[in-house]
Amino acid sequence: MAAAGRTYWLTEPCRIRREDNSLRIERADSTPVRLPITDIRDLVTFDHVDINTAAVSLLGRHGVVVHILDHYGNYAGALMPAEDMSSAQVVRAQVELTADPARRAAIARSLIAATAANVRWALETDLLDGPLAALDGRLAAAESSEELMGAEGTFRRSAWGVFDTILPAWLRLDGRTRRPPSNAGNAFISYANSVVYGRVLTALRATPLHPAIGFLHADTDRRRNTLALDLAEPFKPLFAERLLRRAAAQKSLRPSDFEADVGAASLSREGRKKVSVMMREELASTVFHRTLKRKVSYEELIHLEALKLVRLCLEGTPYTPFRPWW
Amino acid sequence: MAAAGRTYWLTEPCRIRREDNSLRIERADSTPVRLPITDIRDLVTFDHVDINTAAVSLLGRHGVVVHILDHYGNYAGALMPAEDMSSAQVVRAQVELTADPARRAAIARSLIAATAANVRWALETDLLDGPLAALDGRLAAAESSEELMGAEGTFRRSAWGVFDTILPAWLRLDGRTRRPPSNAGNAFISYANSVVYGRVLTALRATPLHPAIGFLHADTDRRRNTLALDLAEPFKPLFAERLLRRAAAQKSLRPSDFEADVGAASLSREGRKKVSVMMREELASTVFHRTLKRKVSYEELIHLEALKLVRLCLEGTPYTPFRPWW
Structure with a gap:
């Protein structure tokens, strides 16, 4: 590029x-x-x-x-161009790093911790301070990836429950459901998360990193870009939880923005347009970056995150997952 | 797919x-x-x-x-589709295999031997039997990649020299030259080789293999698809040497198919069209495949070769580089 x-x-x-x-x-x-x-x-x-x-x-x-x-x-x-950003050196380092259980677990742990902190940040409620402290304790003690996932699951269930106390009845999640989302709130979260995933995959494709070799998500499935799934985690709350909370507060979503069936809901055509505009505007909004000393868009933050992983692989620079500093 | x-x-x-x-x-x-x-x-x-x-x-x-x-x-x-043929499992195995000097050298050696045999096959001359036997001896004894490359270089120089004895004066190579090719013969070889490289890259992209992690070519450069370069080697003589020899015998190329400058030559617009038709027809020509028990095109042989490497990575099936059996 x-x-x-x-x-x-x-x-x-x-x-x-x-x-x-x-x-x-x-x-x-x-x-x-x-x-x-x-x-x-x-x-x-x-x-x-x-x-x-x-x-x-x-x-x-x-x-x-x-x-x-x-x-x-x-x-x-x-x-894609014929010669893409391939770099054997980066991929070799990435494979080596993710094949080392201790280093892999350390990064998985930091991704879970940052994601939970970002959920707390997006929901702006001290009701999550307790669950967050409990999560940090369990993460420090966890030794297997099952324990890590278990600790994360517990925090997530608390967070969805707390989120419901903020949302109007018709947008409540009643627990996170996927494939298909069971109600309007879940349909919104799924849509926003898939846009974030797409932007993360885009950012990874602009680097030599292999999108299917990750830290947190299991990479035994074929056709799963586990690194993209990993890197999307800390960004999802910035868009999904935060925009749903804002839309609820501003009453900018209506039931007609969704199509509901028995046990399955999706955005209507109009709803998709509305949410896609929300996402695009949010991706373009900027914050002042303390190290770069200039304004960067949320979109660019995702690209910067991918570059942090490149530096981890090439130079061993420790990777600290993204958390909003503003 | x-x-x-x-x-x-x-x-x-x-x-x-x-x-x-x-x-x-x-x-x-x-x-x-x-x-x-x-x-x-x-x-x-x-x-x-x-x-x-x-x-x-x-x-x-x-x-x-x-x-x-x-x-x-x-x-x-x-x-490319959003989810391509990514498979962490295959890439991990590929990195592991190519990071093992002994296994990597064994495959590099077999690629050099097969490529040389294919040059001999394409030129159909017993003048290369001696150099080929000498190469096999040196490959068996070689311990470093420098020795491997040295042995290959010696054979290649013999082969280009022998090739010149078959070609009309105006198409003689006078040694292989690249970037730019110094004369018409070299321009033809460069063009055909780049089409073969493109087809090999295509075949690799239809598999989960990482095109930049190879065996024979050094992968320290960024933006070099070394596995594609490796896999192209045994196929190049089938197209470049063989079609140039055939074109010389059939007098189907003319000096006006080339544009010559001081120390640099390229195909003319008409020449490129002519050679591109030759390549396309050759890629579409078929042979009977003994294991598959059906006719396959040369194009498909390249895809089958990529699948052999997938099996090497996933199942440890020994890889024997392509040699024409007909």
């Missing part, structure tokens, strides 16, 4: 064509935009996109990835 | 759209073709292609990769 370039978000249907060493982005009812290829780090497309081989070749030569989200924000696929 | 599906080669400019659970391939001056998604293993596009998000989503959900070659047959990039 072009180090100096930036991420371009294409939120409207468009055609991508090549014009010399630039991309020409053509949209209905507006004049085409010309982006010099060297200014582009990556492209994220949110709606119908139509791209031809000439543009693909130019993107490929400059190592620019196009991430394709479908209309509802789900990660549909990516257009 | 759909196990039962097959590879579709799109050799003309086309538009790819979605129609229910099928792809609709639209070409100028012909009726659209409908391909049920479950019938497709992967798509290889050779010319301008124009694809939209709806089609990308369908491809992604079914794990179908679109390999995009540019007009001249160079690998431009790939459209």
